[in-house]
Amino acid sequence: MLAVRVPKWEAEKVRRKLIELGVLAKGYAVRREGEFVLFPVTEPVEGFELVEADFERVGRRPHSYREVVEVPDEVRPLLPSSFDVIGDLAIIELPEELMSYGKAIGDAILRVHRHIKAVFAKGGRVSGEYRIRELVHLAGERRTETLHRENGIRLKLDVARVYFSPRLATERMRIFEKTRPGEIIFDMFAGVGPYAVLLAKKAELVFACDINPWAVRYLEENIRLNKADNVVPVLGDVRKVAGKVEADRVIMNLPKFADRFLREAMLSVRDGGVVHYYGFGPEEDLFSEHEARIKAVARELGFGVEFLEERKVRPYAPRQFNIAIDFRVLK
Template sequence: MLGVKVPRRDAEKVRKKLIELGILATDLRVKHNGEFVIFPVKEKVEGFEIVEETFERAKRRPHSYREVVDIPSELRPLLPSSFDIIGDIAIIELPEELIPYGKNIGEAILKAHKHIKTVFAKRSKVSGEYRVRELIHLAGEKRTETIHRENGIRLKLDVAKVYFSPRLATERMRVFKKAKEGEVVFDMFAGVGPYSILLAKKVKTVFACDINPWAIKYLEENKKLNKVENIVPILGDVRKVAGQIKADRVIMNLPKFAHEFLKEAMISVKTGGVVHYYGFSHENNLFDEHLKKIKEVAKELGRDIKVLEKRKVRPYAPYQFNIAIDFVVF
C-alpha cells in the first residue's frame, strides 16, 4: 500500500491537504514511525515522499448497537430499533426473551454511542401517583441523575424518581411558538419543567404544579440552571390549586388521566384562554371520545369551547397514539 511519509511536525497540515485532494485512505490507520507519520493514500501524489507500507484497518464506530451486540442469532429480530436517550442515559424496552442478554445489549449501546454513559432497561410501565417506572441497570455508570438538553434549555433530573419523555421535545416547541409575550401559563402537571422552563423564556409568568416532590426539587434547580425567575413552582394536588390561578394558557400533559382534570383546567383558564389537552387514543377513534368529554365538562360549567387544532403527537403503543387537542374556552 502507498503511503505519504512526513515529519511529525507537519502531519496535521499534510493530513488536511490529503483530505482536500481526496486521496487519504480513511479506512486505514495512520502509522507513527519515530519522528515521522505515514498516511495511507489511494494514489501517488507529487511533492511528498512516497513509501510502500502495510496499514491496519481503521476501527469504525458502529452505526447501530445491533451491529456489534452479542446475542443468539435467532433472537436478533427481537432487538428494539430505538430507545430513549435522556441526557447521557439510554433507556431501552426489552422483551422477556432478551432480558438474560441485557448486559451484552447495554455494552453494545455504549460501544455504538460515545455520548451515552449509562444504560437501563424498563422493568415496569409508568405507574403510581408520581408517574415513575422501575429500571434495570444494564451497563455503564450506576447512576440515574443526568442533565438533558433540548430546545436550547437544560433539564436536570433523576430518571428513577420523575417522569420525563424526550420524545415530546417537538411538541413542547410547538406550544412555545403558540404562546404569546405577557401571558400567564398554568402547567398543571409540570414535572421537572420541560414546558415551564421553555415557556418562561417568553411569557410573563408560569405556575408549575406537580404532586411529586422530586419533580419540584428538580424544577427549582432547573430554574437556576436556566436563569429564569418567572416560574412559581407548586408542590401539591392540582385539584387544590385549580381556580386560584387565572391563566391565558393551560397545559394538561397527563395523557392517561387528563380527562379527569378537565374541570380543573376550565376553572383555571380565562375567557378566551387556550387549553392544550393530551390523551391516548386508538387509531380508529383518535379524537371523538376526548372531544365528547371536553364538551360535556364545558357544558356542566356553563362554558363553551372552540377547537383550534387536533393532532397526533406520537405513536404510543401498537395502534395507539398520544394525541393533542388545543381549544379555546369561552
C-alpha cells in the same frame, strides 16, 4: 500497497498535498518508520519517493450498539433500533427474550455512545399517580439523577423518581411558539418543569403544580438553574389550586387521566383562554371520545368551547396515539 515516504518534518505538508491531489488511500493508518512517515496512496504520485508497504486498516467507529453487541443470532433481529437518552442516561425498551442479554446490550451502548454513563431497561409501563416507570439497571454507573438539555433549557431530574419523556420536546416547543408575551400560564401537571420553565421565557407568570414531592423538588432546582423566577411551584393535588388562578393558557399534560380534570382546567382559564388537553386515542378514531367529554364538561359549567387544533403527538402503544387537543373556553 503503494506508499509515499517522506521525512517526519514534511509529513503534515505532504499529507495535505496528497488529500488535495485526491490520492491518499482512506481507511488505513499512517505508518511511522524512524525519521520517516509512510502514506498509503491509490496511485503513483510524481515528485515523491514511492515504496511498497503494508498498512493496518482502521475501521470506522460503529454508529450503532447493534454492530458490536454480542447476542445469539436468533435474537439479533429483536434488538431495538433506538432508545431514549435523558441527559447522560440511556433507557431502552427490551422485549422479554432480550432481558437476559441486558448486560451485553448495556455494555455495547456504553462502548459506542461515549457520552452515556449508565443504561437502564424499562421495567414496565408508566404507572400510578406520579406516572413513574420501574427501571432495571443494565450497565454503567448506578445513578438515576442526570442533567438533560432540551429546547435551550437545562433540567435536572431523577429518572427513577419522576416522570420525564424526552419524546415530548417538539410538542413543548409547539406550545412555546403559541405562547404570547405577557400571558399567565397554568401548568397543571408540571413534573420537573419542561413546559413551565420553557414557557417562562415568554410568559408573565407560570403556575406549575405537581403532586409528586420529588418532581416539585427538581422543579424548584430547575427554576434556579434556568433563572426562571416567574415560575411559581405548587406542591399538591391540582384540584386544590384549580379555580384560584385565571390563566390565559392551561396545560393538561396527564394523558392517562386528563379527562378527569377538565372541570378544574375550565374553571382556571379566563374567558377566551386556551386549554392544551392531552389524551390517548385509538388509531381508527383519535379524537371523538375526548371531544365529547370536553363538550359535556363545558355544558355542565355553562361554558362554550371552540376547538382550535387536534394532532397526534407520538405513538404510544400498537395502534394507539398520544394526542393533543387545543380548545378555547368561552364563558
